[in-house]
Amino acid sequence: MDILAQxxxxxxxRERILEGLxxxxxxAFVAVVIGFVIGILLAMVxxxxxxxxxxxxxxxxxxxxxxxxxxxxxxVQLLIMYGVILxxxxxxxxxxxxxxxxxxxxxxxxxxxxxxxxxxxxxxGQMEAGRSLGMSWVGTMMRIVIPQAIKVVxxxxxxEIIILVKETSVVAYILLRVxxxxxxxxxxxxxxxGLAVPGAYMAxxxxxxxLYLIIVLLLTLIQKLIxxxxxxxxx
Amino acid sequence: xxxxxxxxxxxxxLKKDFGNNKVLRGVNIDINKGDVVAVIxxxxxxxxxxxxxxxxxxxxxxxxxxxxxxxxxxxYCNETKEQIKATQKEIAFAKxxxxxxxxxxxxxxxxxxxxxxxxxxxxxxVKESKKNINLHRQKIGMVFQQFxxxxxxxxxxxxxxxxxxxxxxxxxxxxxxxxxxLEKVGLADRAxxxxxxxxxxxxxxxxxxxxxxxxxDVILFDEPTSALDPEMVGEVLNVMTxxxxxxxxxxxxxxxxxxxxxxxxxxIFIDEGVIKEENNPKDFFAxxxxxxxxxxxxxxx
Numbered sequence: 001m002d003i004l005a006q007x008x009x010x011x012x013x014r015e016r017i018l019e020g021l022x023x024x025x026x027x028a029f030v031a032v033v034i035g036f037v038i039g040i041l042l043a044m045v046x047x048x049x050x051x052x053x054x055x056x057x058x059x060x061x062x063x064x065x066x067x068x069x070x071x072x073x074x075x076v077q078l079l080i081m082y083g084v085i086l087x088x089x090x091x092x093x094x095x096x097x098x099x100x101x102x103x104x105x106x107x108x109x110x111x112x113x114x115x116x117x118x119x120x121x122x123x124x125g126q127m128e129a130g131r132s133l134g135m136s137w138v139g140t141m142m143r144i145v146i147p148q149a150i151k152v153v154x155x156x157x158x159x160e161i162i163i164l165v166k167e168t169s170v171v172a173y174i175l176l177r178v179x180x181x182x183x184x185x186x187x188x189x190x191x192x193x194g195l196a197v198p199g200a201y202m203a204x205x206x207x208x209x210x211l212y213l214i215i216v217l218l219l220t221l222i223q224k225l226i227x228x229x230x231x232x233x234x235x
Numbered sequence: 236x237x238x239x240x241x242x243x244x245x246x247x248x249l250k251k252d253f254g255n256n257k258v259l260r261g262v263n264i265d266i267n268k269g270d271v272v273a274v275i276x277x278x279x280x281x282x283x284x285x286x287x288x289x290x291x292x293x294x295x296x297x298x299x300x301x302x303x304x305x306x307x308x309x310x311y312c313n314e315t316k317e318q319i320k321a322t323q324k325e326i327a328f329a330k331x332x333x334x335x336x337x338x339x340x341x342x343x344x345x346x347x348x349x350x351x352x353x354x355x356x357x358x359x360x361v362k363e364s365k366k367n368i369n370l371h372r373q374k375i376g377m378v379f380q381q382f383x384x385x386x387x388x389x390x391x392x393x394x395x396x397x398x399x400x401x402x403x404x405x406x407x408x409x410x411x412x413x414x415x416x417l418e419k420v421g422l423a424d425r426a427x428x429x430x431x432x433x434x435x436x437x438x439x440x441x442x443x444x445x446x447x448x449x450x451x452d453v454i455l456f457d458e459p460t461s462a463l464d465p466e467m468v469g470e471v472l473n474v475m476t477x478x479x480x481x482x483x484x485x486x487x488x489x490x491x492x493x494x495x496x497x498x499x500x501x502x503i504f505i506d507e508g509v510i511k512e513e514n515n516p517k518d519f520f521a522x523x524x525x526x527x528x529x530x531x532x533x534x535x536x
Binding site: 123125126128129130131132133134135136139143144147148151 | 375381396397400
């Protein structure tokens with residue numbers, strides 16, 4: 001296959017590639033949202049004063065969660081979720097929730113540590129000022145401390161989002177369905193299409209690389225815009 | 236200024252340890268409505284800790300705090316525990332060397348019974364206080380050395396946040412109140428700025444307005460001018476003087492002897508974790524009695 005034939009082939013299957021890209025992005029971005037929420041909750045549990053038994057138990061659970069998630073490979077977690085924990089979800093007509101939950105749960109552990117470091121970087125006088133006005137610990141956390149912490153950790157959070165977007169490519173290891181029809185993520189569909197026509201494989205892999213690169217560059221741009229917006233707020 | 240009404244804050248035998256470091260060793264004071272109490276003392280004497288205990292930003296380890304007639308802190312069981320330990324030692328000593336073992340054992344039993352009743356009572360009080368502390372703090376304003384304005388909010392939002400969220404004050408009403416208060420400290424035109432655009436003195440004036448917006452019964456000032464450039468100290472002290480004249484009850488930890496002398500109606504000297512001397516400002520500075528205070532004043536005046 002010469003280069004023109006390869007380009008022509010990619011052009012004819014463009015819709016299937018774009019569908020794969022859509023699946024990948026859908027999984028990644030819903031997982032990021034889930035991960036962010038889990039991360040904030042876990043970080044707050046880790047930071048909270050350990051005054052009663054309930055919070056101590058939650059603190060231990062958070063420790064175990066973070067240790068297990070960070071201590072095992074993402075692909076292994078995905079396979080365990082698919083094979084054991086989320087079996088009923090896996091069998092439904094649309095089973096994208098399996099990878100979404102898996103990646104969200106995974107990302108939550110990393111987000112928790114990122115957000116915790118951000119909260120620790122906020123001057124403790126901020127918490128004291130909020131409390132001395134009569135606001136609750138959680139209220140001060142949500143309105144005063146976390147908004148400032150987020151600003152500090154934007155670069156690290158985007159780092160985590162970028163890693164997550166690319167890591168979703170391991171989802172090609174499991175069978176995905178939408179309304180009963182089998183679908184593939186970006187890398188999955190590229191491999192399938194690449195193997196279907198002799199000599200097309202590498203062209204499709206390069207296409208995948210270029211698409212991921214474009215997505216990451218876009219994310220970097222969004223990060224820059226957010227950072228700029230937040231800076232303007234301060235001055 | 237003696238009157239028959241109940242004190243705004245009443246402190247009995249207040250103690251605070253940080254591990255083995257006994258910072259407060261029993262502070263007693265009644266702060267009445269309209270009082271302006273200046274708290275002075277050498278650094279590390281516990282005066283900031285004392286102030287931060289009053290709104291429980293720092294949790295005391297012993298004593299009692301009553302705010303507006305409700306007990307917000309009470310703990311005597313730690314003392315009883317120490318007494319029990321001491322008595323146990325005495326008994327051991329008496330057994331070895333001969334002594335009033337019987338009497339001491341009786342004392343020990345009494346103390347043990349006391350401890351049990353204290354524990355039940357104080358547990359209940361701590362529980363109640365934890366529930367209500369946020370409500371009490373709405374009535375106890377605090378101004379910090381480092382201002383602690385919220386940097387991600389405008390001056391207006393800094394001031395209106397607590398009245399709107401905690402008192403459910405409508406937004407326009409809260410903003411009107413904020414503008415009125417800002418006007419008083421000469422900063423009405425800065426309402427839409429962020430704190431980073433303000434000088435230290437301006438920040439501290441906004442911080443005072445922020446606590447005033449909750450209409451507190453008392454305001455605690457924790458070295459409010461210590462982080463300021465010298466030329467900005469005056470503008471903050473002016474606002475505080477104005478506030479004192481308007482009848483606000485204030486407790487001010489300060490190094491500004493001029494303020495203590497001119498504005499306060501009571502000056503207390505804290506050293507080694509206790510109030511070593513208390514007097515009206517005139518006599519306090521003119522004829523100090525405690526030798527540590529004499530020494531301290533000779534260094535700072």
